[in-house]
Amino acid sequence: MTKFIIGRKSGMTQLFDDNGNVIPATVISCEPMYVLQNKTVETDGYKACKVGTGSIRAKLVNKPDAGQFKKADVEPKRIIREFTPDEEYSLGQEIKVSDMFAVGDKVDVSGVSKGKGFQGNIKRHGQKGGPSGHGSMYHRRVGSMGATSTPGRVVPGKKMPGHMGAVNCTVQNLSVVMVDGERGILVIRGAIPGPKGGIVTVQNTVKA
């Protein structure tokens, strides 16, 4: 992994491509990231670069984080993430979107999907519903729980109703449509996980 940025989903819109066709686009707000720590194999057991973005009041920061902000000489940051860099970044260095991505790059976008609450099997697992009429009286129910006395229990992993959404989710192989480093704008073709204002991380795609 070489390229990485943290952002917040701003919302979706439509844009026109070179042929004049409408394309779906998601706008991500990417404030500059600051390098907080460089982890190495010798000291930490693995290589990583810890970065932070988004402002937060100093009062709300815990002491271990506050120490790192002081060491890197940056303002306290709200969102802290790690990524595996290829090149070296110096402590406290500012990283903008334009440093990481260019128009046409293929990226993966990760975030926490929208929570759907407690949902039934039809919405949660895409099962078919029962007949709506003819006295069926079996509309959106779960279906069979399994066989009878052999095995005599419900098999683990049986698809049942429950909490849906609000899980980590990645959409792969999206293309970058627009990058503006000064204003921190990243526009991506297609939809990405999460609500407006949700935190997302953008990486170069593993499918390349």
Place this chain on the structure above:
Amino acid sequence: MDLVKVVESENIRNQYPDVEVGDFVKAHLLIKEGAKERIQVFEGYVIARKGQGLSETITIRRVSYGIGVERILPVNSPKIDHIDVIRKGKIRRAKLYYLRDRQGKAAKITQKI
């Protein structure tokens, strides 16, 4: 600051504020045939104007050889060369979908003077 609006405002090219519902218009559309580009004119009544910002669309309806034809055009599309307003219409609805059920003289819109 709403970044979606910022991105949209930079890409908005033509708004055609004078094209209103009920107007009889001529839309000059760019058609690509191989390497050649030519202009095709589609004329008819504007029966709806939907959406806002970059995603705004207009629906133009005409009756061609007895068959109703509707085209939904994104107002900001680069495929629109320009739109001429021929007549303004006097209407009492925001959406003129009732025209679909009418034929001949009943499907006419009075001109606004």
